[in-house]
Amino acid sequence: MLLRHTPTEIKERKALMINPAKTCQPIGAMYAALGIKGCLPHSHGSQGCCAYHRSTLTRHYKEPISAATSSFTEGASVFGGQANLLQAIENIFTVYEPEVIAVHTTCLSETIGDDLPQIFNKAEKENKIPKGKTVLGAPTPSYVGSHVTGFSNMVKAMAVLAEPSARKNGKINIIPGWVEPSDMEEIKRLCTLVGTRINMFPDTSGVLDTPLTGKYSMFPKGGASIADIRDSGSGIGTLALGEWCSADAARLLDSKCKVPCSVLDMPFGLKATDRFIDILRTVAGTSVPDEIAVERGKLVDMISDMHQYFYGKKVALAGDPDQLISMTEFLVSIDMHPVHIVSGTSGKKFEKRIKEITAEMECEVNVKAGGDLFLFHQWIKNEGVDLIIGNSYCKYIARDEDLPLVRWGFPILDRQGHQHFPTVGYKGGLRLLEQILGALLDRRDRDDPEESFELVL
Amino acid sequence: MGKAHKLVQWDPHNVKEKLLEKYPPKVARKRAKQIMINEALENTTPEIVANVRTIPGIITMRGCTYAGCKGVIMGPTSDIVNLAHGPIGCGFYAWLTRRNQTDAKNDTNSNYITYCMSTDMHDSDIIFGGEKKLAAAIQEAYDIFHPKAIAVFATCPVGLIGDDIHAVARNMKEKFGDCNVFAFSCEGYKGVSQSAGHHIANNQVFTHVVGSSTTEKNQKFKINLLGEYNIGGDGFEIDRILEKCGITNISTFSGNATYDKFASANQADLSCVMCHRSINYVADMLETKYGIPWIKINFVGAEATAKSLRKIATYFNDQELIDRVEAVIAEEMVAVSEVQKEVYPRTVDKTAMLFVGGSRAHHYQELFKELGMKTISAGYEFGHRDDYEGRDVIPFLKTDADSRNIEEIHVEPDPELFQPRKTAEELAALKKAGVEFKSYDGLNPVMDNGTIVVDDLNQYEAEKLVQLMKPDLFCAGIKEKFSIQKLGVPMKQLHSYDSGGPYAGFAGATNFYREIDRLVNSKVWNYLKAPWQEKPELSATYVWE
Ligand code: SF4
C-alpha cells in the first residue's frame, strides 16, 4: 500500500495540509505568461521557486519552459529586490531579446514588500526597457490563492494593457482560462467555424506544442501579441471561460474599456460547449455552420452508444474549480454520478455550483473547495467509486484502492499527448468519453472471470 | 544529426569567446571566471570560480537551498514525516519528483514518502506569524501518523517573518516524548544553490539523529555509503553488490534511508563517499566524532565499481573478503562485458557534455569512457572549487557572505563513542597500498586537455555550446531537456534519469550502455527534415509508375 497510513476515519484538520490538490500562484502566472507572443516570464524572488515552476511545467507539457529569476539571496531578502530586478531586466533584454517580460512576484518578494510598478518605472527612467518592448507584472504571493488564482492574476495583468477606444474592432475577446495548448487551438478553430473574429489571450498553442526540427527558438511563433492584447480594449465583447481563471480579466476590460463581458463555464462536455457555441453565434451575429452541428451530433451519438457503460457509475473528481464544474456537469449529463469532488482552490461559490449541478442526483455528494487529496482518499475509502478523474498524483489512490483512473487536469507527469489532443469542445468530449470508457472496460477485462471474459462487450 | 554535420572544428578559446559575446560587460566579466579551458600547467590545475551567486535575469539551471535540503537529502527517508512550513508550493514541488526509490515493502514499515505535508501558510500566518499553525500541524501529524520523527523545513517567507521553528520543534519533541522533532532553517534564499541546503540538512541529521541508535550492529565489514540517493534504484543495485561481497551497508545517506539507519551510522568502520559535494563534511564529522575514516569511492561505471570494491576490501585487509570481492567482480563482469562489447562499436568516438548538480558530472565520465565516448565539456550546477580542483584547495577557499550564512557545526570526539578504527601505522600502511583517505581530486583532472569546464552553466550558454560543438549527447536536468532536444541533440537527464535506471553498479552499467546506445543512435534524429526540405529545388519531374 503506497498510502498505507491514510486512515478511514476522518478527523478535522485545522493546520496540516496533506497531499495538496493545488500549488502556488507563480506557476499559474508563468503558464499564462507563456501565452504571450515573444514573452519571457520572470519570477521575482529566489531562484528555487522559478526552478520548481519550470520543472513542473516542463514535466507536464514536455516542452522547454524558459523563465528568468531575480535570484534573491539573503541580501536581497533584507534590502529589497529592486536592484536584482533592474539588473535582471537589463540582462534579459540584452541576452534573450524578448518582446515582453512578464514579471510575477513570489512569497518572498511580496513579504518584503517590493513594489513592481515602482521598479518598472525606475527601469523605464534608466532606459533599461528598449523602445517598443513591454514589461508587465502581476502580484502572486503564494500564501494567497493557488496556481489557479496566479493564472488569473497574470491574465488580469494582460488586460491592464488593453487600451480603451471609441472605435470597435469588430472582434470578440476570448479568455480561455487554464487549458492545454491543444484546447486553445480547438477554441480558436470553433470560433473560426462559427465565423467569429476573435482576440484570444493568453494563447499557448504554437508555444508549448512546437515541432521538432533541429532549430530551437526561445520564442516560437505562437502566443497572443501585445498589439492584440492592447487592441482587446476595442473589442465588441469578452467571453471569459471559467469564473476562477478568466473572470477578473474580463471584468477589468469591462470597467476599464467598457467592453461588456460574459462569464461562461469552460467548454468541457456537451452542455457547456453548447452554451459556448450558442453565445458565440449570438454575440457575433452569425449562424452556426452545419459542420459544428455534425460534430455535436457525433458526440451525442457516442453518448448514446456508451450510455450503458456509464449509467449510474460513481466517479471521484479532483482538480481545479473551472474544469471541475464543467466536468461534473458533463458526467451528470451522461448519467454518471460524481460523488466526491475536491478542488484545492478555495471558494464557497464552487461548492454551491457543484451542489446545483448534482442536485438532481439521488446519491449524496461530497464536495470541498480548499480540500486536499488526503481527504479525497478518505472519502473514497468510506464510499467506493468506479472511477477517479484527476491529475497524476491520484494514481497512488487509484492503485491502493484498485480503481481505474483517467488523467485529466494539472499536473500530468506520467502520461503524454494531452498537450496535443484537446478535451474542450465536442471533439474534446469524444476524447474524454473514449478515455473514460477505455479505463472502465480495461478494468472489466482485467477483473472478469474467465467464463464471462467476452470478445464482444 | 546527419553524419555530414559532424566534422566541426572548434577551438576552446573561440568557444569561450562566443559564449561571452552577447553578455553585458559586467556579466561577461563574471562568467569569464566561471568558464575554464582545462589546460593543466605544471602541477597545477587551473582555477575556477564556483559557488558564487547566480546572476539575476540569466536563466539558471540551479534550484534553491530548500530543494537541496528537503528534496535531495531528506527526500529519500521513508519513516520520517517531512513537513514543509510555508505556503503550499514548496511542499508540492518536492513531492515525489526526484525519483528516489524506497523499499518499505512490508506494510508494517512506515513509509511517508508518498505524503506531502505542509502548513499551507496563508496571508494571516504571514502577518501574525506562523508558529502556532506549525505547532498545530505537528500535533495533527503526530496524532494521525504517530511517526518516530517529524522534520520541519522552513521556506522563504518563514525566515523573513522570523518564526522560531527550532523552538517549536523542541517544545513538541518534549511534549511527545516518543517522537523526535527537529527543524531545518533551509529558506530558499540562503546560500547560492542547493548546496547550502545539503549542508543544513546534513548538519541537523548529524546533530539530532546520528549516534542515537541503541541496536548494536555486529557484522564484520561495516560501511556507510554517503552521498547516494537511490535515484532510479541505484542504491538497491549497490546494496545488492555489497551484500554479495559480504559487506554490510549500515546507512546510506540518504537513499532508501530510515531513521534507525541514520541513527546507527556511528557504528560503521568505514565511510565511503559517493557525491563529494553533497556530503563530504559529514564524512569528516563522522571521523572526528566517532573515529571512522573515509574514502572517496564511485559506484557509477563497472570499472569504477570494481575499483571501489577493491578499495573497501583493501581497507578491511581481510583475505577472505578480498577473494570474495574478486570473485564477485569476475562474475558480474561477464554480463557487463557482453553488453559493452555489443554496444561499443556504435558509441565509440561519440561526444558528450555533462552538466549536473554535484559529483555526477564527474562520475558519469567513467561510464562514457567505457563506451569509448569523450566528454568535451562538463561542469557543476552547484559545485564548489574543491569539486573541480580537488580537496587540496579547501584551506584556500574564501568564505563570503553567502557561505557564512550556513552554520558550521563544530564536533569533538565523543567521550563514549569515539573509537579509532585504525592505528596511525595501519593507516600509513594502507596509504602505501594505495588507499587514499580523505582525498578527492575533483573533476578537472579527469577531463582532457582543451576541454571546457563551466560552472553554473545557464540555458543560453548550453544552447551555444551545443550549437558550436555539436555533441552527440547532452546530459543535464529536466529544465534543459527539451530545448536541447529541439536542437536535434539527444538529452539524458542525469539528475533523475528520465524514466530509466539504475545506472550504478554492474547491472546499472549495462542499463546505461543500452540507454546511451539508444539515445545516440535513435533514428528520430534523422527525421528532422522532410524530404522536400532536404532538396527543395524541383530538379526532376515525378514519374508515375
Ligand atoms: S510557495 Fe513560495 S517559496 Fe515556495 S515555490 Fe511557491 S513561490 Fe516559491
Ligand code: SF4
Ligand atoms: S550531484 Fe547528483 S547526487 Fe549529488 S546532490 Fe546533486 S543531484 Fe544529488
